[in-house]
Amino acid sequence: xxxxxxxxxxxxxxxxxxxxxxxxxxxxxxxxxxxxxxxxxxxxxxxxxxxxxxxxxxxxxxxxxxxxxxxxxxxxxxxxxxxxxxxxxxxxxxxxxxxxxxxxxxxxxxxxxxxxxxxxxxxxxxxxxxxxxxxxxxxxxxxxxxxxxxxxxxxxxxxxxxxxxxxxxxxxxxxxxxxxxxxxxxxxxxxxxxxxxxxxxxxxxxxxxxxxxxxxxxxxxxxxxxxxxxxxxxxxxxxxxxxxxxxxxxxxxxxxxxxxxxxxxxxxxxxxxxxx
Amino acid sequence: xxxxxxxxxxxxxxxxxxxxxxxxxxxxxxxxxxxxxxxxxxxxxxxxxxxxxxxxxxxxxxxxxxxxxxxxxxxxxxxxxxxxxxxxxxxxxxxxxxxxxxxxxxxxxxxxxxxxxxxxxxxxxxxxxxxxxxxxxxxxxxxxxxxxxxxxxxxxxxxxxxxxxxxxxxxxxxxxxxxxxxxxxxxxxxxxxxxxxxxxxxxxxxxxxxxxxxxxxxxxxxxxxxxxxxxxxxxxxxxxxxxxxxxxxxxxxxxxxx
Numbered sequence: 001x002x003x004x005x006x007x008x009x010x011x012x013x014x015x016x017x018x019x020x021x022x023x024x025x026x027x028x029x030x031x032x033x034x035x036x037x038x039x040x041x042x043x044x045x046x047x048x049x050x051x052x053x054x055x056x057x058x059x060x061x062x063x064x065x066x067x068x069x070x071x072x073x074x075x076x077x078x079x080x081x082x083x084x085x086x087x088x089x090x091x092x093x094x095x096x097x098x099x100x101x102x103x104x105x106x107x108x109x110x111x112x113x114x115x116x117x118x119x120x121x122x123x124x125x126x127x128x129x130x131x132x133x134x135x136x137x138x139x140x141x142x143x144x145x146x147x148x149x150x151x152x153x154x155x156x157x158x159x160x161x162x163x164x165x166x167x168x169x170x171x172x173x174x175x176x177x178x179x180x181x182x183x184x185x186x187x188x189x190x191x192x193x194x195x196x197x198x199x200x201x202x203x204x205x206x207x208x209x210x211x212x213x214x215x216x217x218x219x220x221x222x223x224x225x226x227x228x229x230x231x232x233x234x235x236x237x238x239x240x241x242x243x244x245x246x247x248x249x250x251x252x253x254x255x256x257x258x259x260x261x262x263x264x265x266x267x268x269x270x271x272x273x274x275x276x
Numbered sequence: 277x278x279x280x281x282x283x284x285x286x287x288x289x290x291x292x293x294x295x296x297x298x299x300x301x302x303x304x305x306x307x308x309x310x311x312x313x314x315x316x317x318x319x320x321x322x323x324x325x326x327x328x329x330x331x332x333x334x335x336x337x338x339x340x341x342x343x344x345x346x347x348x349x350x351x352x353x354x355x356x357x358x359x360x361x362x363x364x365x366x367x368x369x370x371x372x373x374x375x376x377x378x379x380x381x382x383x384x385x386x387x388x389x390x391x392x393x394x395x396x397x398x399x400x401x402x403x404x405x406x407x408x409x410x411x412x413x414x415x416x417x418x419x420x421x422x423x424x425x426x427x428x429x430x431x432x433x434x435x436x437x438x439x440x441x442x443x444x445x446x447x448x449x450x451x452x453x454x455x456x457x458x459x460x461x462x463x464x465x466x467x468x469x470x471x472x473x474x475x476x477x478x479x480x481x482x483x484x485x486x487x488x489x490x491x492x493x494x495x496x497x498x499x500x501x502x503x504x505x506x507x508x509x510x511x512x513x514x515x516x517x518x519x520x521x522x523x524x525x526x527x528x529x530x531x532x533x534x
Contacts, residue, residue, distance in 0.1 A: 071426050089429045102423035116441070117431035151524035168431060232311040238496045 007262035013090060017080075018204055019068070019172050024077035026063050037063040040077070045172065045206060047166040050198050052215035053208045055225030055233075056270045062210045064230060065176050068206070069095050082171060089123065094165035100158040102239035103147035110160050111136070111145035117168035135167035136160075138197055159193065166197060175207045179214070188246050191218055195244055204216035212266065216240070216258045217249060224262055226269045234265045310492040318496040329483060332500065335477040338394055339504075342401025346458055346501045350409030351451060355439055357410075358417020358447070364380065371410070377462055379404030383472050397469035397477075404465045407460035412454030416447025449523050452516050458510050467501065478504070 026038040035062040045051055055061050066072040068079050070089040081093065094117075094142040097103040104113050114135055118128045136142050139159040149157050158178060162180060165173055175194070179187045195218060198205050209215050215222045216238055224234040240249060250253055294312055301311045310318070323332060357364045382400050390396040420443055426444045470479030482497035517524070 066426075069430060071429060073433065089432065091432060093430070095426070095430045097423050097427065099423045101429045102421050105424065105427075105442070105445070108528045116433070120432050148522060149524060150522070164431075 010227060011085065016047075018047040018049075018082055019045040019134045019206070020078075020080040021068060022080070024064070025075045026067055026072065027061070027075045035043075038074075038231035039231055041231055042077075042226075043223060043232055043235065045204055047171075048202050048204055049221060050195075050205045050219055050222040051207070051223060052219035053206065053223050053225060054210065054215040054266070055230065056199065056227055056266055057210055058228055059225045059269070060228045060230040061225060062176055064225075065095070065174055065206075065208055068092055069174055090166070092171040094168050094170035094173050096158070096161050096165050096173070096175045098180050100154060100161050100178075100181070101149075103161055104157060104164075106148065106150055108139065108148075109145065110147050110149060110152070111114065113149065113160060114164045117164065121168070130222065131167050131169075134165075135163040138166060138200070139163045139193060153186075155182050155190060158190060160164050160184060162190075162194070162197065166201060172202065172206060173202045175205065177209055178207075180210070186212075192244075194218065197254070199242075204266065210263050212259050213250070216255060217244060217246075222258075222262060224265045224269065229232045233269050234262075236262065250254055282480055290518050299358050300379070308491055310495055312442065313500065314492050315495055318492045319499060326407055330380075331476050331478055331481045334394075335466055335470065335479070336504065338469075338477070339401060339462055340396050341394075341453075342398045342466070343462045345398065346402045346405035346409055346494060347455060350406045350454065350458075351413050351444075353406075354410045354451070355417050355447070357442055358414040359439060360445060364414065374423075375407045379461075380468050383469055387473055391492020392473045392475070397466070397474075400469045401462050401465045405462045408461070409451065409455035410455040412450045412457075413447055416450030417443050419450070420446045449520055456512060456516075458530075460505065461511060463501065463505050463508070 004227045009042070021044070022042050022195055024038055025135070028035045031072075039062065046266055050089050053061060053064070063072065067074045070079070070093070072088045081090060085092075086093075104110075105116070108116065111132060114132045115128055118131060123131070132145075136145060139162050141156060141163060142155065144152060144160075146171050149160060152160065161178075178194075179190050182190065191214065194205070194207070197203070207215070207218055209218075222236045223232055224232075224236065225231070226233040236258070239256060240252065240258070277455055298312045301309055304311065357367060373481060379400055381405055383396075386396045386399055390399060426445060428438055444531060466477075467479035467482075470477035472484055474480040478497055478500055482501075485491075485494035485497060
């Protein structure tokens with residue numbers, strides 16, 4: 001464990017961090033008293049990194065993501081993107097939500113949805129068109145631009161949401177359990193799609209999931225969260241080959257080791273005795 | 277074949293009722309209950325003549341003007357109040373009070389203030405019709421889906437753009453419910469505003485017939501009102517289907533999305 005911690009220290013020290021979360025704390029006031037959802041959480045992401053946040057259910061993952069995205073104001077602590085403090089949603093971050101059915105505007109075509117952030121950024125029409133084409137192409141949906149989201153399957157809707165996110169050219173792409181609501185087949189396809197997008201576009205991804213296998217399969221790095229109030233339980237480098245394959249990668253002995261490792265950490269997290 | 281069946285369903289009950297009416301009044305000489313044929317004849321004689329321009333058109337124009345104003349005011353105000361919480365809290369008690377006042381009582385009041393003219397009649401219609409639209413718009417604007425709201429924020433959709441691209445669109449199903457309610461209120465107020473002090477209009481004509489004991493003519497006026505309501509709701513449904521295609525589409529959508 002000490003070794004991995006040192007590794008992760010070394011990694012963050014290597015480059016200037018793109019996204020930096022420092023001593024983040026989020027407390028909700030409820031009629032029954034204050035509830036601490038996130039407690040003193042710090043980590044950094046380098047440019048181009050693909051990190052997965054994994055934690056037991058109810059570990060404040062979504063709260064954390066919303067704080068990072070600027071959708072929720074942290075009670076204390078800071079989020080910094082490329083040296084600039086995040087005080088609200090910024091152009092540099094895009095979010096793909098779990099609820100694909102509720103995150104696309106049903107009164108707009110697929111194309112209209114992907115185009116919306118660009119229109120809002122006042123990108124001229126010609127440039128807009130080519131970016132939208134590219135983004136739809138990148139998620140394998142070049143042909144459905146004229147359809148409405150509700151005419152598409154769940155997996156395709158989530159692809160549209162991903163296309164919209166990458167079309168807005170974010171520095172960091174935040175994904176909040178994006179595949180939790182799709183079937184297993186679609187999920188595998190979408191996982192490979194996200195890896196592909198990451199490799200091709202070099203975008204930095206922070207991917208939240210409760211699925212241990214998914215976190216190992218996707219990430220270069222897995223950050224294990226504790227139960228709420230959330231702190232970082234473990235920060236683990238995933239030293240699997242870069243080219244991942246649903247069958248081959250998942251059958252590697254190292255894959256099994258890593259998932260066992262994370263599984264154990266999560267069991268510890270569930271028992272509520274934070275490691276270290 | 278399908279069209280035939282649909283036609284049979286649409287016209288079936290009215291036809292049956294008319295036949296019953298026809299049979300019941302066969303050989304009747306009642307002064308107060310006209311026969312179907314007689315009524316149909318009056319309908320054509322009375323309403324397709326000069327009265328079409330003198331009474332029907334003014335009524336319809338006032339109704340449409342009143343409804344249009346109520347829709348514009350109701351939606352604009354509703355979107356504002358639905359998105360600005362302190363304004364909503366400030367105005368809520370006042371609106372509850374105003375809403376409780378029956379619009380009909382405004383007829384004599386506005387008669388005094390504005391006088392006997394179209395403005396007075398339109399004002400009465402607006403005052404009655406604006407409430408269902410306003411309240412439904414507020415509800416719709418408040419109930420925008422949280423994920424959609426977050427998405428809009430993430431992509432920097434702010435201010436008026438947000439209201440137009442997100443709040444208005446997502447409140448539309450609820451707004452249409454309000455407009456639908458206001459259609460019938462509008463029709464009622466159109467008639468009432470013409471009963472008291474008026475020189476033209478369908479309501480005015482019906483009262484005149486009643487005073488002159490022109491009973492079949494009077495009944496035919498009531499049928500005209502029914503037909504007007506029917507036409508209004510048909511137009512409404514056409515517009516609704518166009519405006520809310522996405523709403524109906526997504527509810528029976530092929531995707532497995534929620």
